[in-house]
Amino acid sequence: MLIHNVYFWLKDEVTPSQKTDFEKGIKDFLDSVDEVQKYQIGIPASTPDRDVVDHSFGVSMFVWFNNVEDHNIYQVHPAHDKFVKRFKDLWAKVQVLDSEMF
Amino acid sequence: MLIHNVYFWLKDEVTPSQKTDFEKGIKDFLDSVDEVQKYQIGIPASTPDRDVVDHSFGVSMFVWFNNVEDHNIYQVHPAHDKFVKRFKDLWAKVQVLDSEMF
Numbered sequence: 001m002l003i004h005n006v007y008f009w010l011k012d013e014v015t016p017s018q019k020t021d022f023e024k025g026i027k028d029f030l031d032s033v034d035e036v037q038k039y040q041i042g043i044p045a046s047t048p049d050r051d052v053v054d055h056s057f058g059v060s061m062f063v064w065f066n067n068v069e070d071h072n073i074y075q076v077h078p079a080h081d082k083f084v085k086r087f088k089d090l091w092a093k094v095q096v097l098d099s100e101m102f
Numbered sequence: 103m104l105i106h107n108v109y110f111w112l113k114d115e116v117t118p119s120q121k122t123d124f125e126k127g128i129k130d131f132l133d134s135v136d137e138v139q140k141y142q143i144g145i146p147a148s149t150p151d152r153d154v155v156d157h158s159f160g161v162s163m164f165v166w167f168n169n170v171e172d173h174n175i176y177q178v179h180p181a182h183d184k185f186v187k188r189f190k191d192l193w194a195k196v197q198v199l200d201s202e203m204f
Contacts, residue, residue, distance in 0.1 A: 043202055
């Protein structure tokens with residue numbers, strides 16, 4: 001099993017309404033891809049500030065796939081392309097970390 | 103629900119045996135804390151390299167808590183302190199991102 005983990009930092013000028021659209025857009029996108037086993041979406045938690053903790057991201061996305069092949073199908077899925085084109089102008093930075101679970 | 107997500111980058115000199123000890127140490131630690139609802143541990147997945155993907159970490163850890171209060175109890179749990187003291191010399195960098203899921 002694989003976790004495809006994406007952190008999105010949003011541009012300062014992104015409005016609450018645009019952020020809400022983006023969050024809904026993530027769900028619509030992920031719901032449309034058969035290879036996605038499950039997903040969770042989040043915003044920074046109100047945990048205490050510590051040197052190692054980064055609360056600066058805008059939205060986090062955790063997507064589970066059965067294997068790398070399914071992840072690769074998702075990456076070239078038309079819905080992925082549509083999602084990126086629709087929302088990329090909102091993003092200041094994107095960090096992706098893919099983990100193989102054991 | 104909250105995901106406490108930690109990425110560990112290990113020092114170059116860390117041996118495979120030390121890495122195995124560390125991975126087992128994470129499980130022993132998390133198994134000992136009642137507030138942990140579930141967890142997953144991973145290593146970089148063999149997904150394709152892309153500009154936004156960071157495959158350079160050593161070990162990833164995803165820990166679910168019911169709420170911030172439970173996370174805060176975990177942070178000051180004696181097992182947390184013991185875990186950090188035992189393994190911190192292996193770490194080149196630690197990145198923590200805490201998400202409140204919706």
